[in-house]
Amino acid sequence: MIIDHATIVTPCGHSACKGDAMSRLTTIKDGCVIVRDGLIEYVGPRADAQDLMAEYKKDKSDISFIDAEGRALLPGFVDSHTHLIFGGFRPDEFEWRLKGDTYMSIMQRGGGIQSTVNATRATSEDELVNRAQWFLDRMSSMGVTTVEAKSGYGLDAETEEKMLRAIRRLADKDGQPIRIVSTFLGAHAVPKEYAGHTDEYVDLIIKEMLPRFREMADCCDIFCEKNVFEIEESRRLLKAAKDMGYKLKLHADEIVQLGGAELAAELGALSADHLLHVSDAGVEAMAKAGVVATLLPLTAFTLKEPYAPARKFIDAGAAVALATDLNPGSCFSGSIPLSIALACIYMKMSIEETITALTLNGAAAIGRADEIGSIEKGKRADFVMLNTDNINILPYYVGMNCVKTTIFGGRVVCENP
């Protein structure tokens, strides 16, 4: 594949961009990208690529060629935090919330995470796969080329395995337009069977689930929150997961300030996510330890909570990633365009910072910054082509999709009209 006459805009590097570096994008006007076997072979000014292009055209007659006509070409977006696999939907609960019902009263009326757990346990693996594919196709149209997908609506070994198998089937599916990275989140909530016995459930995860799912998931995540899995329980579970070779992620400091950010730093996690109520010490600790702060503005928006302090993280020299948190409860949206707009408007991130957050830093948040997240020689040929040369369109066209073409592994997987 050759993409010619592109305005190439990309962060650079094989690890997360931190602090000030997040806003330093490389821009190449009238640029060209040459792709061979799904990998980037050349990126740079088209004027310097004439010999290589001629040689490439000689080798391959059926070459796929895109004239970008000056449009902006970015690395494919990485949505590094989603709950893609789930049974059922919770629209009634959303309406109760609009009318002022509290979290506890919604739980009592049969809503909340347990209702998704019940529905997921009752849904077949085939159906989970089909439903998730619907979301993946829509993500692809918004420029997403890599997505992280969590288990966590089974809360028993059998259903957690069903979810992880569904993720693997989707990842391995022929023609899938998105790379899928799998995370085991058995510690998403304490299941009703273990109410009041959190320690016993943590034991079950450590002794049975973690060893059983080691080959099925890259990362292990936990909902570290007051009255769910508190710091000591989280530390015990995550240490066991780390010893078995899992990469670590945490839902941290979302509802109250518990010290999840500090724990993520202590354990060398890839990322701590949410962080609406992170302490200043937690920000500093994460910056120092190189833990990516994955912020999820759509969730704060949906729940009418204060946005996470993106500027504090960036100004402290930390790396920030943005992700959608797509899930059937607190945030039923996978909108990349709205995430960008909210991050710029309410979290005071610059447009350049949001691009780094959705590409290279998203890749770092799932441990893949060495192969994706930027347009550089040797990396995978995952790109988003916008319908204009101007990246300011991203937040300016609020909540609207301005992706023209999505390219995954050197293959056009979505062409928007």
Ligand SMILES: [Zn+2]
């Ligand atoms: Zn989540």
